[in-house]
Amino acid sequence: MKISALDLKKQIAPIRQELDAAIKEVIDNTSFILGAGVDKFERHVVEYSGAKYAIGVSNGTDAISLSLLALGIKAGDGVICPAFTYYATAGAVANIGARPVFADIDEDTYNISLKSIERILSRKNRRMPFKIKAIIPVHLYGACADMDGILKLTRKHKIKVVEDTAQAFGAEYQGKKAGTMGDCGAVSFYPGKNLGAFGDAGLVLTNNKAVAEKLKILRNQGNKNKYYHLVLGRNNRMDTIQAAVLDIKLKYLDLWNKSRQQVAQYYNRNLAGLDIKLPIVPVYSTHIYHQYTLRAPVSNKAFVEHLQAKGIDSRIFYPVPLHLQKCFKYLGYKAGDFPQAEKAAKQTFTLPIYPDLTGEEKDYIIQSVKEFK
Ligand SMILES: Cc1ncc(COP(=O)(O)O)c(C=O)c1O
Structure with missing residues:
Protein backbone atom coordinates (compact mmCIF):
# COMPACT_ATOMS: atom_id res chain seq x y z
CA MET A 1 0.00 0.00 0.00
CA ASP A 104 14.08 25.98 24.18
CA ILE A 105 10.80 24.06 23.92
CA ASP A 106 8.61 22.16 26.34
CA GLU A 107 9.26 18.41 26.31
CA ASP A 108 5.58 17.43 26.12
CA THR A 109 3.99 20.00 23.82
CA LYS A 251 -16.54 26.85 5.16
CA TYR A 252 -15.17 23.31 5.50
CA LEU A 253 -12.24 23.98 7.80
CA ASP A 254 -13.90 23.05 11.10
CA LEU A 255 -15.29 19.86 9.56
CA TRP A 256 -11.84 18.90 8.24
CA ASN A 257 -10.20 19.71 11.56
CA LYS A 258 -12.78 17.56 13.36
CA SER A 259 -11.99 14.64 11.02
CA ARG A 260 -8.29 15.08 11.75
CA GLN A 261 -9.10 14.89 15.48
CA GLN A 262 -11.02 11.66 14.88
CA VAL A 263 -8.08 10.14 13.00
CA ALA A 264 -5.77 11.21 15.85
CA GLN A 265 -8.06 9.64 18.44
CA TYR A 266 -8.09 6.41 16.44
CA TYR A 267 -4.28 6.40 16.28
CA ASN A 268 -4.08 7.22 20.02
CA ARG A 269 -6.39 4.35 20.97
CA ASN A 270 -4.56 1.83 18.82
CA LEU A 271 -0.98 2.90 19.54
CA ALA A 272 -1.38 3.20 23.31
CA GLY A 273 0.97 1.02 25.33
CA LEU A 274 3.80 0.98 22.77
CA ASP A 275 7.21 2.39 23.57
CA ILE A 276 6.50 5.64 21.72
CA LYS A 277 5.19 8.91 23.08
CA LEU A 278 1.81 9.96 21.67
CA PRO A 279 0.91 13.61 21.02
CA ILE A 280 -0.11 15.48 24.16
CA VAL A 281 -3.03 17.90 24.04
CA PRO A 282 -2.49 20.64 26.64
CA VAL A 283 -5.50 21.33 28.90
CA TYR A 284 -5.71 24.91 27.66
CA SER A 285 -5.82 24.14 23.93
CA THR A 286 -7.58 22.16 21.27
CA HIS A 287 -5.39 20.33 18.74
CA ILE A 288 -6.14 20.48 15.02
CA TYR A 289 -3.39 18.01 14.12
CA HIS A 290 -1.67 19.79 11.29
CA GLN A 291 0.81 17.06 12.12
CA TYR A 292 0.35 13.91 14.19
CA THR A 293 3.74 13.67 15.85
CA LEU A 294 5.19 10.72 17.74
CA ARG A 295 8.38 10.51 19.77
CA ALA A 296 10.58 7.43 19.40
CA PRO A 297 12.57 6.33 22.47
CA VAL A 298 15.93 6.83 20.78
CA SER A 299 16.00 7.82 17.13
CA ASN A 300 13.35 8.81 14.61
CA LYS A 301 15.46 7.81 11.59
CA ALA A 302 15.00 4.05 11.82
CA PHE A 303 11.27 4.46 12.45
CA VAL A 304 10.81 6.68 9.40
CA GLU A 305 12.90 4.36 7.22
CA HIS A 306 10.76 1.39 8.34
CA LEU A 307 7.50 3.25 7.57
CA GLN A 308 8.79 4.58 4.24
CA ALA A 309 9.77 1.02 3.25
CA LYS A 310 6.15 0.06 3.94
CA GLY A 311 4.97 2.80 1.55
CA ILE A 312 3.90 5.20 4.32
CA ASP A 313 5.06 8.79 3.89
CA SER A 314 6.23 9.40 7.47
CA ARG A 315 8.32 12.56 7.89
CA ILE A 316 10.66 14.29 10.33
CA PHE A 317 9.56 17.84 11.21
CA TYR A 318 12.29 19.07 11.85
CA PRO A 319 15.62 17.22 11.60
CA VAL A 320 17.81 20.19 12.60
CA PRO A 321 16.80 22.74 15.25
CA LEU A 322 17.16 26.34 14.15
CA HIS A 323 20.09 27.26 16.40
CA LEU A 324 22.15 24.59 14.63
CA GLN A 325 21.16 25.56 11.06
CA LYS A 326 24.01 26.84 8.94
CA CYS A 327 22.12 30.03 8.05
CA PHE A 328 21.95 31.03 11.73
CA LYS A 329 25.57 30.24 12.51
CA TYR A 330 26.32 33.97 12.80
CA LEU A 331 24.16 34.07 15.95
CA GLY A 332 26.79 32.05 17.78
CA TYR A 333 24.76 29.19 19.24
CA LYS A 334 26.21 25.71 19.69
CA ALA A 335 25.08 22.10 20.19
CA GLY A 336 23.80 21.59 23.74
CA ASP A 337 22.29 25.10 24.04
CA PHE A 338 18.69 23.88 23.73
CA PRO A 339 18.53 20.23 24.84
CA GLN A 340 14.79 19.73 24.34
CA ALA A 341 14.83 21.17 20.82
CA GLU A 342 17.80 18.95 19.95
CA LYS A 343 16.13 15.89 21.45
CA ALA A 344 12.88 16.53 19.57
CA ALA A 345 14.79 16.83 16.30
CA LYS A 346 16.35 13.40 16.93
CA GLN A 347 13.25 11.60 18.17
CA THR A 348 10.05 12.95 16.62
CA PHE A 349 8.37 11.83 13.41
CA THR A 350 4.91 12.07 11.90
CA LEU A 351 2.23 9.75 10.60
CA PRO A 352 0.03 10.78 7.66
CA ILE A 353 -3.02 12.58 8.97
CA TYR A 354 -5.78 14.09 6.87
CA PRO A 355 -9.56 13.86 6.85
CA ASP A 356 -9.83 11.49 3.89
CA LEU A 357 -7.68 8.60 5.16
CA THR A 358 -9.66 5.36 4.78
CA GLY A 359 -10.15 2.86 7.60
CA GLU A 360 -7.95 0.40 5.72
CA GLU A 361 -5.15 2.99 5.41
CA LYS A 362 -5.32 3.93 9.10
CA ASP A 363 -5.17 0.26 10.15
CA TYR A 364 -2.25 -0.39 7.81
CA ILE A 365 -0.37 2.56 9.34
CA ILE A 366 -1.07 1.33 12.89
CA GLN A 367 -0.03 -2.22 12.00
CA SER A 368 3.19 -0.95 10.41
CA VAL A 369 4.09 1.13 13.49
CA LYS A 370 3.50 -1.94 15.67
CA GLU A 371 5.74 -4.08 13.46
CA PHE A 372 8.75 -1.83 14.08
CA LYS A 373 11.48 -3.69 15.91
C1 LIG B 1 5.60 27.29 11.77
C2 LIG B 1 5.59 27.96 10.43
N1 LIG B 1 5.89 29.27 10.34
C3 LIG B 1 5.88 29.91 9.17
C4 LIG B 1 5.57 29.27 8.00
C5 LIG B 1 5.69 30.03 6.72
O1 LIG B 1 4.55 30.04 5.93
P1 LIG B 1 4.64 30.18 4.35
O2 LIG B 1 5.18 28.92 3.80
O3 LIG B 1 3.23 30.44 3.94
O4 LIG B 1 5.51 31.35 4.05
C6 LIG B 1 5.24 27.90 8.04
C7 LIG B 1 4.84 27.15 6.84
O5 LIG B 1 5.42 26.86 5.91
C8 LIG B 1 5.28 27.23 9.28
O6 LIG B 1 5.01 25.92 9.36
Whole structure:
Protein backbone atom coordinates (compact mmCIF):
# COMPACT_ATOMS: atom_id res chain seq x y z
CA MET A 1 0.00 0.00 0.00
CA LYS A 2 1.16 3.59 -0.69
CA ILE A 3 -0.03 6.30 1.66
CA SER A 4 1.09 9.88 1.03
CA ALA A 5 1.62 12.44 3.80
CA LEU A 6 -1.31 14.41 2.39
CA ASP A 7 -3.77 13.81 -0.48
CA LEU A 8 -5.14 17.12 -1.74
CA LYS A 9 -6.90 15.48 -4.71
CA LYS A 10 -9.24 13.78 -2.24
CA GLN A 11 -9.88 17.08 -0.46
CA ILE A 12 -10.59 19.00 -3.65
CA ALA A 13 -12.78 16.47 -5.53
CA PRO A 14 -16.04 16.96 -3.56
CA ILE A 15 -15.86 20.78 -3.74
CA ARG A 16 -14.36 21.04 -7.23
CA GLN A 17 -17.39 22.69 -8.84
CA GLU A 18 -17.55 25.39 -6.18
CA LEU A 19 -13.83 26.07 -6.54
CA ASP A 20 -13.98 26.17 -10.35
CA ALA A 21 -16.87 28.65 -10.24
CA ALA A 22 -15.05 30.90 -7.76
CA ILE A 23 -11.86 30.91 -9.86
CA LYS A 24 -13.88 31.56 -13.03
CA GLU A 25 -15.47 34.59 -11.38
CA VAL A 26 -12.04 36.08 -10.65
CA ILE A 27 -10.97 35.51 -14.25
CA ASP A 28 -14.20 37.04 -15.56
CA ASN A 29 -13.72 40.10 -13.34
CA THR A 30 -10.01 40.38 -14.25
CA SER A 31 -9.30 41.73 -10.78
CA PHE A 32 -6.35 39.58 -9.78
CA ILE A 33 -4.72 41.29 -6.80
CA LEU A 34 -6.50 42.46 -3.60
CA GLY A 35 -9.89 44.05 -4.42
CA ALA A 36 -13.40 42.90 -3.52
CA GLY A 37 -12.51 39.17 -3.48
CA VAL A 38 -9.79 39.66 -0.86
CA ASP A 39 -12.01 42.06 1.14
CA LYS A 40 -14.74 39.38 1.24
CA PHE A 41 -12.36 36.67 2.44
CA GLU A 42 -10.93 39.01 5.09
CA ARG A 43 -14.48 39.72 6.36
CA HIS A 44 -15.19 35.99 6.60
CA VAL A 45 -11.93 35.40 8.51
CA VAL A 46 -12.92 38.17 10.95
CA GLU A 47 -16.26 36.40 11.51
CA TYR A 48 -14.57 33.01 11.86
CA SER A 49 -11.72 34.02 14.14
CA GLY A 50 -13.28 36.73 16.29
CA ALA A 51 -10.28 38.99 15.58
CA LYS A 52 -11.21 42.59 14.82
CA TYR A 53 -9.11 42.80 11.66
CA ALA A 54 -7.76 40.37 9.06
CA ILE A 55 -5.26 41.46 6.42
CA GLY A 56 -4.61 39.10 3.53
CA VAL A 57 -0.98 38.89 2.44
CA SER A 58 1.34 36.97 0.12
CA ASN A 59 2.36 34.09 2.45
CA GLY A 60 2.90 33.13 6.08
CA THR A 61 6.55 34.19 6.16
CA ASP A 62 5.66 37.70 4.98
CA ALA A 63 2.77 37.71 7.49
CA ILE A 64 5.38 37.40 10.26
CA SER A 65 7.76 40.03 8.82
CA LEU A 66 4.92 42.49 8.18
CA SER A 67 3.54 41.96 11.70
CA LEU A 68 6.95 42.76 13.21
CA LEU A 69 7.35 45.86 11.03
CA ALA A 70 3.82 47.08 11.86
CA LEU A 71 4.60 46.65 15.57
CA GLY A 72 7.67 48.84 15.24
CA ILE A 73 10.35 46.15 15.34
CA LYS A 74 13.47 47.44 13.65
CA ALA A 75 16.80 46.15 12.38
CA GLY A 76 18.97 45.09 15.33
CA ASP A 77 16.07 44.38 17.72
CA GLY A 78 16.00 40.97 19.42
CA VAL A 79 13.00 38.70 18.79
CA ILE A 80 12.57 35.51 20.81
CA CYS A 81 11.65 32.42 18.74
CA PRO A 82 11.53 28.74 19.64
CA ALA A 83 14.59 26.81 18.48
CA PHE A 84 12.33 24.02 17.22
CA THR A 85 10.00 25.22 14.45
CA TYR A 86 10.00 25.69 10.70
CA TYR A 87 12.80 27.92 9.40
CA ALA A 88 10.40 30.70 8.40
CA THR A 89 9.61 31.73 11.99
CA ALA A 90 13.16 32.96 12.52
CA GLY A 91 13.87 33.61 8.82
CA ALA A 92 11.11 36.23 8.81
CA VAL A 93 12.83 37.93 11.77
CA ALA A 94 16.32 37.87 10.26
CA ASN A 95 15.12 39.03 6.86
CA ILE A 96 13.96 42.39 8.26
CA GLY A 97 17.36 42.79 9.93
CA ALA A 98 16.15 41.87 13.42
CA ARG A 99 17.92 39.21 15.48
CA PRO A 100 16.39 35.84 16.35
CA VAL A 101 16.99 34.97 20.01
CA PHE A 102 16.28 31.29 20.46
CA ALA A 103 14.47 29.66 23.36
CA ASP A 104 14.08 25.98 24.18
CA ILE A 105 10.80 24.06 23.92
CA ASP A 106 8.61 22.16 26.34
CA GLU A 107 9.26 18.41 26.31
CA ASP A 108 5.58 17.43 26.12
CA THR A 109 3.99 20.00 23.82
CA TYR A 110 7.02 20.88 21.62
CA ASN A 111 6.00 24.53 22.03
CA ILE A 112 8.19 27.31 23.42
CA SER A 113 9.15 26.79 27.07
CA LEU A 114 8.07 29.45 29.57
CA LYS A 115 11.11 28.72 31.70
CA SER A 116 13.41 29.30 28.76
CA ILE A 117 11.67 32.62 27.92
CA GLU A 118 11.93 33.72 31.54
CA ARG A 119 15.61 32.89 31.55
CA ILE A 120 16.23 35.06 28.48
CA LEU A 121 14.14 37.99 29.72
CA SER A 122 15.58 38.03 33.20
CA ARG A 123 19.24 37.72 32.26
CA LYS A 124 20.53 40.34 34.66
CA ASN A 125 23.96 40.72 33.28
CA ARG A 126 22.77 40.86 29.69
CA ARG A 127 25.74 41.84 27.68
CA MET A 128 23.65 41.60 24.56
CA PRO A 129 24.28 44.53 22.26
CA PHE A 130 20.54 44.63 21.48
CA LYS A 131 17.19 44.88 23.22
CA ILE A 132 14.52 42.21 23.09
CA LYS A 133 11.42 43.79 21.60
CA ALA A 134 9.17 40.89 20.63
CA ILE A 135 8.46 37.19 20.88
CA ILE A 136 7.01 34.75 18.36
CA PRO A 137 5.33 31.82 20.06
CA VAL A 138 4.62 29.12 17.47
CA HIS A 139 1.51 26.97 17.81
CA LEU A 140 3.42 23.98 16.52
CA TYR A 141 1.72 21.00 14.84
CA GLY A 142 -1.75 22.52 15.54
CA ALA A 143 -1.93 23.03 19.32
CA CYS A 144 -1.55 26.39 21.05
CA ALA A 145 1.46 27.49 23.06
CA ASP A 146 0.86 28.47 26.69
CA MET A 147 -0.48 31.93 25.85
CA ASP A 148 -1.53 33.02 29.36
CA GLY A 149 1.96 32.32 30.64
CA ILE A 150 3.55 34.04 27.65
CA LEU A 151 1.29 37.11 27.84
CA LYS A 152 2.00 37.51 31.55
CA LEU A 153 5.72 37.67 30.81
CA THR A 154 5.40 39.92 27.79
CA ARG A 155 3.22 42.43 29.67
CA LYS A 156 5.78 42.53 32.47
CA HIS A 157 8.67 43.07 30.07
CA LYS A 158 6.68 45.24 27.65
CA ILE A 159 7.46 43.27 24.52
CA LYS A 160 5.25 42.59 21.50
CA VAL A 161 3.76 39.21 20.63
CA VAL A 162 3.33 37.77 17.14
CA GLU A 163 1.66 34.36 17.26
CA ASP A 164 2.97 32.10 14.50
CA THR A 165 -0.36 30.51 13.61
CA ALA A 166 0.87 28.91 10.38
CA GLN A 167 0.05 25.40 11.62
CA ALA A 168 -2.89 26.15 13.90
CA PHE A 169 -5.51 28.25 12.12
CA GLY A 170 -8.77 27.09 13.73
CA ALA A 171 -7.26 25.77 16.96
CA GLU A 172 -8.59 27.29 20.18
CA TYR A 173 -6.93 28.40 23.40
CA GLN A 174 -9.56 28.41 26.15
CA GLY A 175 -12.22 29.28 23.61
CA LYS A 176 -10.17 31.94 21.80
CA LYS A 177 -8.93 31.29 18.29
CA ALA A 178 -5.18 30.86 17.82
CA GLY A 179 -3.69 34.05 16.44
CA THR A 180 -6.10 36.42 18.21
CA MET A 181 -4.40 36.75 21.60
CA GLY A 182 -1.11 38.45 20.81
CA ASP A 183 -0.56 41.81 19.11
CA CYS A 184 -0.71 40.00 15.77
CA GLY A 185 -1.32 36.46 14.55
CA ALA A 186 0.47 35.35 11.38
CA VAL A 187 -1.31 32.68 9.33
CA SER A 188 0.01 30.62 6.41
CA PHE A 189 -2.23 29.20 3.71
CA TYR A 190 0.55 27.17 2.08
CA PRO A 191 -1.24 24.42 0.11
CA GLY A 192 -0.39 21.71 2.65
CA LYS A 193 -1.80 23.60 5.63
CA ASN A 194 -5.18 22.61 7.15
CA LEU A 195 -6.61 25.55 5.20
CA GLY A 196 -4.49 25.64 2.04
CA ALA A 197 -4.57 27.91 -1.00
CA PHE A 198 -3.68 26.90 -4.57
CA GLY A 199 -0.33 28.63 -4.23
CA ASP A 200 1.23 30.93 -1.66
CA ALA A 201 -0.99 33.03 0.60
CA GLY A 202 -1.07 34.24 4.19
CA LEU A 203 -2.88 36.58 6.54
CA VAL A 204 -2.38 38.70 9.64
CA LEU A 205 -4.94 38.85 12.45
CA THR A 206 -4.99 41.76 14.88
CA ASN A 207 -7.34 43.56 17.24
CA ASN A 208 -5.52 46.87 16.93
CA LYS A 209 -6.94 49.31 14.37
CA ALA A 210 -3.74 51.32 13.98
CA VAL A 211 -1.69 48.15 13.43
CA ALA A 212 -4.25 46.90 10.88
CA GLU A 213 -3.98 50.16 8.96
CA LYS A 214 -0.19 50.00 8.99
CA LEU A 215 -0.32 46.42 7.72
CA LYS A 216 -2.54 47.42 4.80
CA ILE A 217 -0.05 50.11 3.83
CA LEU A 218 3.04 47.94 4.36
CA ARG A 219 1.70 45.02 2.29
CA ASN A 220 1.07 47.31 -0.66
CA GLN A 221 4.31 49.17 -1.40
CA GLY A 222 3.80 51.63 1.44
CA ASN A 223 0.94 53.44 -0.23
CA LYS A 224 -2.60 54.14 0.91
CA ASN A 225 -3.56 55.99 -2.22
CA LYS A 226 -1.88 54.84 -5.42
CA TYR A 227 1.49 56.43 -6.16
CA TYR A 228 1.66 58.28 -2.82
CA HIS A 229 4.12 56.20 -0.75
CA LEU A 230 3.97 56.98 2.96
CA VAL A 231 6.52 54.44 4.20
CA LEU A 232 8.97 51.93 2.75
CA GLY A 233 6.52 49.12 2.12
CA ARG A 234 6.77 45.76 0.45
CA ASN A 235 4.99 43.87 -2.31
CA ASN A 236 3.19 41.40 -0.03
CA ARG A 237 -0.34 41.54 -1.44
CA MET A 238 -2.73 38.61 -1.57
CA ASP A 239 -3.78 37.24 -4.96
CA THR A 240 -7.54 37.35 -5.54
CA ILE A 241 -7.63 33.79 -6.91
CA GLN A 242 -6.14 32.56 -3.64
CA ALA A 243 -8.72 34.53 -1.65
CA ALA A 244 -11.52 32.99 -3.75
CA VAL A 245 -10.22 29.45 -3.18
CA LEU A 246 -9.70 30.07 0.54
CA ASP A 247 -13.13 31.63 0.94
CA ILE A 248 -14.73 28.40 -0.33
CA LYS A 249 -12.46 26.15 1.73
CA LEU A 250 -12.94 28.17 4.95
CA LYS A 251 -16.54 26.85 5.16
CA TYR A 252 -15.17 23.31 5.50
CA LEU A 253 -12.24 23.98 7.80
CA ASP A 254 -13.90 23.05 11.10
CA LEU A 255 -15.29 19.86 9.56
CA TRP A 256 -11.84 18.90 8.24
CA ASN A 257 -10.20 19.71 11.56
CA LYS A 258 -12.78 17.56 13.36
CA SER A 259 -11.99 14.64 11.02
CA ARG A 260 -8.29 15.08 11.75
CA GLN A 261 -9.10 14.89 15.48
CA GLN A 262 -11.02 11.66 14.88
CA VAL A 263 -8.08 10.14 13.00
CA ALA A 264 -5.77 11.21 15.85
CA GLN A 265 -8.06 9.64 18.44
CA TYR A 266 -8.09 6.41 16.44
CA TYR A 267 -4.28 6.40 16.28
CA ASN A 268 -4.08 7.22 20.02
CA ARG A 269 -6.39 4.35 20.97
CA ASN A 270 -4.56 1.83 18.82
CA LEU A 271 -0.98 2.90 19.54
CA ALA A 272 -1.38 3.20 23.31
CA GLY A 273 0.97 1.02 25.33
CA LEU A 274 3.80 0.98 22.77
CA ASP A 275 7.21 2.39 23.57
CA ILE A 276 6.50 5.64 21.72
CA LYS A 277 5.19 8.91 23.08
CA LEU A 278 1.81 9.96 21.67
CA PRO A 279 0.91 13.61 21.02
CA ILE A 280 -0.11 15.48 24.16
CA VAL A 281 -3.03 17.90 24.04
CA PRO A 282 -2.49 20.64 26.64
CA VAL A 283 -5.50 21.33 28.90
CA TYR A 284 -5.71 24.91 27.66
CA SER A 285 -5.82 24.14 23.93
CA THR A 286 -7.58 22.16 21.27
CA HIS A 287 -5.39 20.33 18.74
CA ILE A 288 -6.14 20.48 15.02
CA TYR A 289 -3.39 18.01 14.12
CA HIS A 290 -1.67 19.79 11.29
CA GLN A 291 0.81 17.06 12.12
CA TYR A 292 0.35 13.91 14.19
CA THR A 293 3.74 13.67 15.85
CA LEU A 294 5.19 10.72 17.74
CA ARG A 295 8.38 10.51 19.77
CA ALA A 296 10.58 7.43 19.40
CA PRO A 297 12.57 6.33 22.47
CA VAL A 298 15.93 6.83 20.78
CA SER A 299 16.00 7.82 17.13
CA ASN A 300 13.35 8.81 14.61
CA LYS A 301 15.46 7.81 11.59
CA ALA A 302 15.00 4.05 11.82
CA PHE A 303 11.27 4.46 12.45
CA VAL A 304 10.81 6.68 9.40
CA GLU A 305 12.90 4.36 7.22
CA HIS A 306 10.76 1.39 8.34
CA LEU A 307 7.50 3.25 7.57
CA GLN A 308 8.79 4.58 4.24
CA ALA A 309 9.77 1.02 3.25
CA LYS A 310 6.15 0.06 3.94
CA GLY A 311 4.97 2.80 1.55
CA ILE A 312 3.90 5.20 4.32
CA ASP A 313 5.06 8.79 3.89
CA SER A 314 6.23 9.40 7.47
CA ARG A 315 8.32 12.56 7.89
CA ILE A 316 10.66 14.29 10.33
CA PHE A 317 9.56 17.84 11.21
CA TYR A 318 12.29 19.07 11.85
CA PRO A 319 15.62 17.22 11.60
CA VAL A 320 17.81 20.19 12.60
CA PRO A 321 16.80 22.74 15.25
CA LEU A 322 17.16 26.34 14.15
CA HIS A 323 20.09 27.26 16.40
CA LEU A 324 22.15 24.59 14.63
CA GLN A 325 21.16 25.56 11.06
CA LYS A 326 24.01 26.84 8.94
CA CYS A 327 22.12 30.03 8.05
CA PHE A 328 21.95 31.03 11.73
CA LYS A 329 25.57 30.24 12.51
CA TYR A 330 26.32 33.97 12.80
CA LEU A 331 24.16 34.07 15.95
CA GLY A 332 26.79 32.05 17.78
CA TYR A 333 24.76 29.19 19.24
CA LYS A 334 26.21 25.71 19.69
CA ALA A 335 25.08 22.10 20.19
CA GLY A 336 23.80 21.59 23.74
CA ASP A 337 22.29 25.10 24.04
CA PHE A 338 18.69 23.88 23.73
CA PRO A 339 18.53 20.23 24.84
CA GLN A 340 14.79 19.73 24.34
CA ALA A 341 14.83 21.17 20.82
CA GLU A 342 17.80 18.95 19.95
CA LYS A 343 16.13 15.89 21.45
CA ALA A 344 12.88 16.53 19.57
CA ALA A 345 14.79 16.83 16.30
CA LYS A 346 16.35 13.40 16.93
CA GLN A 347 13.25 11.60 18.17
CA THR A 348 10.05 12.95 16.62
CA PHE A 349 8.37 11.83 13.41
CA THR A 350 4.91 12.07 11.90
CA LEU A 351 2.23 9.75 10.60
CA PRO A 352 0.03 10.78 7.66
CA ILE A 353 -3.02 12.58 8.97
CA TYR A 354 -5.78 14.09 6.87
CA PRO A 355 -9.56 13.86 6.85
CA ASP A 356 -9.83 11.49 3.89
CA LEU A 357 -7.68 8.60 5.16
CA THR A 358 -9.66 5.36 4.78
CA GLY A 359 -10.15 2.86 7.60
CA GLU A 360 -7.95 0.40 5.72
CA GLU A 361 -5.15 2.99 5.41
CA LYS A 362 -5.32 3.93 9.10
CA ASP A 363 -5.17 0.26 10.15
CA TYR A 364 -2.25 -0.39 7.81
CA ILE A 365 -0.37 2.56 9.34
CA ILE A 366 -1.07 1.33 12.89
CA GLN A 367 -0.03 -2.22 12.00
CA SER A 368 3.19 -0.95 10.41
CA VAL A 369 4.09 1.13 13.49
CA LYS A 370 3.50 -1.94 15.67
CA GLU A 371 5.74 -4.08 13.46
CA PHE A 372 8.75 -1.83 14.08
CA LYS A 373 11.48 -3.69 15.91
C1 LIG B 1 5.60 27.29 11.77
C2 LIG B 1 5.59 27.96 10.43
N1 LIG B 1 5.89 29.27 10.34
C3 LIG B 1 5.88 29.91 9.17
C4 LIG B 1 5.57 29.27 8.00
C5 LIG B 1 5.69 30.03 6.72
O1 LIG B 1 4.55 30.04 5.93
P1 LIG B 1 4.64 30.18 4.35
O2 LIG B 1 5.18 28.92 3.80
O3 LIG B 1 3.23 30.44 3.94
O4 LIG B 1 5.51 31.35 4.05
C6 LIG B 1 5.24 27.90 8.04
C7 LIG B 1 4.84 27.15 6.84
O5 LIG B 1 5.42 26.86 5.91
C8 LIG B 1 5.28 27.23 9.28
O6 LIG B 1 5.01 25.92 9.36
